[in-house]
Amino acid sequence: MSQLGNLLESLSTGKIELIDLTTSLSAQTPVLRLPEPFVNLIDFSLEQVSAYNAPGPLWKHHNIHTGEHIGTHLDAPIHWFTGKDGRDVAQIPPERLLGPAVVLDVSSESAQNPNFLLEIAHVTAWEEAHGPIPQNAWLLLRTGWDRFAQDQEQFLNADQNGPHTPGFSAECAQWLAEHTPISGVGVETVGIDAGSAGGMEPPFPAHHYLLGHDKYGVTSLQNLDKLPPTGAVIVVAPLPIVGGTGSPSRVFALVAHND
Amino acid sequence: MSQLGNLLESLSTGKIELIDLTTSLSAQTPVLRLPEPFVNLIDFSLEQVSAYNAPGPLWKHHNIHTGEHIGTHLDAPIHWFTGKDGRDVAQIPPERLLGPAVVLDVSSESAQNPNFLLEIAHVTAWEEAHGPIPQNAWLLLRTGWDRFAQDQEQFLNADQNGPHTPGFSAECAQWLAEHTPISGVGVETVGIDAGSAGGMEPPFPAHHYLLGHDKYGVTSLQNLDKLPPTGAVIVVAPLPIVGGTGSPSRVFALVAHND
Numbered sequence: 001m002s003q004l005g006n007l008l009e010s011l012s013t014g015k016i017e018l019i020d021l022t023t024s025l026s027a028q029t030p031v032l033r034l035p036e037p038f039v040n041l042i043d044f045s046l047e048q049v050s051a052y053n054a055p056g057p058l059w060k061h062h063n064i065h066t067g068e069h070i071g072t073h074l075d076a077p078i079h080w081f082t083g084k085d086g087r088d089v090a091q092i093p094p095e096r097l098l099g100p101a102v103v104l105d106v107s108s109e110s111a112q113n114p115n116f117l118l119e120i121a122h123v124t125a126w127e128e129a130h131g132p133i134p135q136n137a138w139l140l141l142r143t144g145w146d147r148f149a150q151d152q153e154q155f156l157n158a159d160q161n162g163p164h165t166p167g168f169s170a171e172c173a174q175w176l177a178e179h180t181p182i183s184g185v186g187v188e189t190v191g192i193d194a195g196s197a198g199g200m201e202p203p204f205p206a207h208h209y210l211l212g213h214d215k216y217g218v219t220s221l222q223n224l225d226k227l228p229p230t231g232a233v234i235v236v237a238p239l240p241i242v243g244g245t246g247s248p249s250r251v252f253a254l255v256a257h258n259d
Numbered sequence: 260m261s262q263l264g265n266l267l268e269s270l271s272t273g274k275i276e277l278i279d280l281t282t283s284l285s286a287q288t289p290v291l292r293l294p295e296p297f298v299n300l301i302d303f304s305l306e307q308v309s310a311y312n313a314p315g316p317l318w319k320h321h322n323i324h325t326g327e328h329i330g331t332h333l334d335a336p337i338h339w340f341t342g343k344d345g346r347d348v349a350q351i352p353p354e355r356l357l358g359p360a361v362v363l364d365v366s367s368e369s370a371q372n373p374n375f376l377l378e379i380a381h382v383t384a385w386e387e388a389h390g391p392i393p394q395n396a397w398l399l400l401r402t403g404w405d406r407f408a409q410d411q412e413q414f415l416n417a418d419q420n421g422p423h424t425p426g427f428s429a430e431c432a433q434w435l436a437e438h439t440p441i442s443g444v445g446v447e448t449v450g451i452d453a454g455s456a457g458g459m460e461p462p463f464p465a466h467h468y469l470l471g472h473d474k475y476g477v478t479s480l481q482n483l484d485k486l487p488p489t490g491a492v493i494v495v496a497p498l499p500i501v502g503g504t505g506s507p508s509r510v511f512a513l514v515a516h517n518d
């Protein structure tokens with residue numbers, strides 16, 4: 001049988017499982033809240049145009065109003081000033097959107113400290129255990145934050161000192177951008193930067209370095225606990241919006257089971 | 260090497276190619292125009308909120324305003340009255356969104372006759388040549404209509420008698436829905452029904468029968484000419500919009516090359 005035929009066969013027998021890493025989109029989907037004087041994007045909403053009634057007797061359909069950056073979404077280089085001469089979301093080569101998934105599980109660290117930051121040493125320790133990060137990989141940060149994805153307040157976890165959610169240190173973000181062959185990073189939180197990243201140097205270092213080096217980010221992932229540290233394949237599927245700085249995206253993973 | 264490792268290896272060597280079947284999304288993306296008194300969805304637009312300026316000095320981002328049914332998009336069962344108790348776009352099981360692609364090439368027939376309709380006999384002839392349509396397949400109708408995808412007027416091809424674009428006969432749509440194991444159909448045109456389908460019995464039979472039988476549709480596909488009649492794998496990636504009747508979607512195919 002052909003290689004693709006084998007893949008379909010394994011999917012039908014459960015030897016390979018297709019896992020949905022996407023959070024659902026609705027008016028309840030948590031959204032980043034920037035402090036004043038910054039202007040926030042709108043929340044997600046559906047506007048009903050017909051529902052098997054006079055404006056459309058046989059069909060129901062809606063208009064969609066949403067920010068580019070909501071739910072499970074991709075950040076393209078032009079989202080950040082460091083990538084402003086780079087690619088929009090429609091220009092990302094498809095081969096960068098399908099690749100090996102590597103999962104760094106820092107869920108226990110993040111449960112103890114919501115401001116946990118991934119450092120270079122965590123990545124090199126992972127590489128010692130699992131081998132070098134492969135070309136075109138998506139580095140997925142498993143923090144356990146996906147359990148808050150239906151609750152805006154818990155998901156953002158903000159107090160008078162700002163939001164408290166895990167992410168990357170500035171040094172680690174720079175190193176990932178400049179010294180690893182990743183396509184991008186994926187996180188379970190509302191954005192690819194830690195909640196405390198506005199006060200880092202440079203501010204929002206994951207955005208700063210990754211998008212400035214033609215690497216991408218996906219956010220608000222679900223089900224990373226179902227992925228092995230290495231060996232899974234990820235498919236990141238943003239909408240090809242011309243001039244788009246990002247897009248809500250569907251994200252799937254293929255995971256092999258040994259039994 | 261593992262099966263998924265082999266897949267990644269074949270992608271990196273070009274033995275397997277990832278092909279983007281998606282048309283780009285912008286204010287120029289052609290949109291269905293329903294006649295009065297029906298109410299149309301809005302066109303796609305990006306609304307700039309910041310662009311490395313006062314409302315967001317380090318970043319650019321937009322709001323998106325669009326219809327659910329635009330560009331390369333998926334029709335979910337609840338889009339049609341026959342499927343109104345069925346699944347919304349977020350409820351479609353992921354395993355229905357990745358499967359074998361079968362391509363029926365009627366591009367020469369459609370070039371001669373823009374009102375060309377696929378009949379049951381075309382599908383059974385395809386099956387005699389290529390074997391039975393596999394479980395979970397997406398039946399892709401290659402008409403050549405993708406060459407008009409950047410031009411609203413040519414894409415809709417309407418005159419005083421209505422639009423003239425290829426599609427499925429009512430008998431064929433009913434047979435595909437009731438007697439084949441497909442997940443859905445994919446077309447290069449603006450909708451899954453032929454331009455003349457409003458005058459058929461029942462009206463819009465592809466919508467009527469397929470969505471009424473928990474089968475789905477994707478539209479405005481590109482690059483179907485790069486797919487073999489059988490052997491490719493398709494990934495259809497709509498956004499999981501709660502209550503959504505459809506969604507703009509990214510669609511990829513995996514195609515094996517023998518050389």
Ligand SMILES: [Mn+2]
Binds near residue numbers: 070075246
């Ligand atoms: Mn973003």
Ligand SMILES: [Mn+2]
Binds near residue numbers: 328332333334450505
């Ligand atoms: Mn539609």
